[in-house]
Amino acid sequence: DVKVTQSSRYLVKRTGEKVFLECVQDMDHENMFWYRQDPGLGLRLIYFSYDVKMKEKGDIPEGYSVSREKKERFSLILESASTNQTSMYLCASSSGVTGVGYGYTFGSGTRLTVV
Amino acid sequence: AQTVTQSQPEMSVQEAETVTLSCTYDTSESDYYLFWYKQPPSRQMILVIRQEAYKQQNATENRFSVNFQKAAKSFSLKISDSQLGDAAMYFCAYRSASAGKSTFGDGTTLTVKP
Known part of the structure; x- marks a missing residue:
């Protein structure tokens, strides 16, 4: 089975x-x-990456950055956490162009609370 | 930009009955994919069913089937013989054939009553 592992629950x-x-x-x-999930707002795309060292902004990139130094690892960085970044963060992966039709595999999510 | 709309924030169904979740989308593209994902409470989101836009035949996966109406830009999910384990939030998603990212609806929370 494909596994997507997020380091913290x-x-x-x-x-x-x-x-x-x-x-x-x-x-x-x-x-x-990387998506964030908030009640009533569904899933909103923060950043994505098609390949190592490549990144593209999603719909809500402000306050976030990403890093993809290795193909298997994609890190989301909150440069200076704020309370409005309290949310559930979902990571997903999928095959390239030939696998576009096969959907995403999601991680279990990280529920982040900023106090 | 593509948009996906799920007009039913919450639905409920009696165990063993059938329920249909609605989804509409907006796009100018002709080649794309549509998906339904399931997110059980506090559990991982998983893919339930997928549909290629160029296929007229509706996709089916066991008790799950879709009604894909391309001209109307409608993609509903039918769950037959509902089970308690079907209780979850369901997301409809659109993905262009030429782009890797998906656009999701706001989700529908399905409650299954015993």
């Missing part, structure tokens, strides 16, 4: 801290994604 951080959310997939997928 729950995190509590203080306002102003730099926060790293890690995501690792084990199926050699080219594409990786």
Whole structure:
């Protein structure tokens, strides 16, 4: 089975801290994604990556950055955490162009609380 | 930009009955994919069913089937013989054939009553 592993299930951080959310997939997928999930707002795309060292902004990139130094790992960085970044963060991966039709594999999510 | 709309924030169904979740989308593209994902409470989101836009035949996966109406840009999910384990939030998603990212609806929370 394809696995997407997010390093933390729950995190509590203080306002102003730099926060790293890690995501690792084990199926050699080219594409990786970070979404945040908020009640009533569905899933909103923060950043995505089609390949190592490549990144693209999603719909809500402000306050976030990403890093993809290795194909299997995609990190989301909150440069200076704020309370409005309290949310559930979902990482997903998928095959490249030839696998577009096969959907995403999601991680279990990280529920981040910023106090 | 593509948009996906799920007009039913909450639905409920009696165990063993059938329920249909609605989804509409907006796109100018002709080649794309549509998906339904399931997110059980406090559990991982998983893919339930997928549909290629170029296929007229509706996709089916066991008790789950879709009604894909391309001209109307409608993609509903039918769950037959509902089970308690079907209780979850369901998300409809659109993905262009030429782009890797998906656009999701806001989700529908399904309650299954015993």
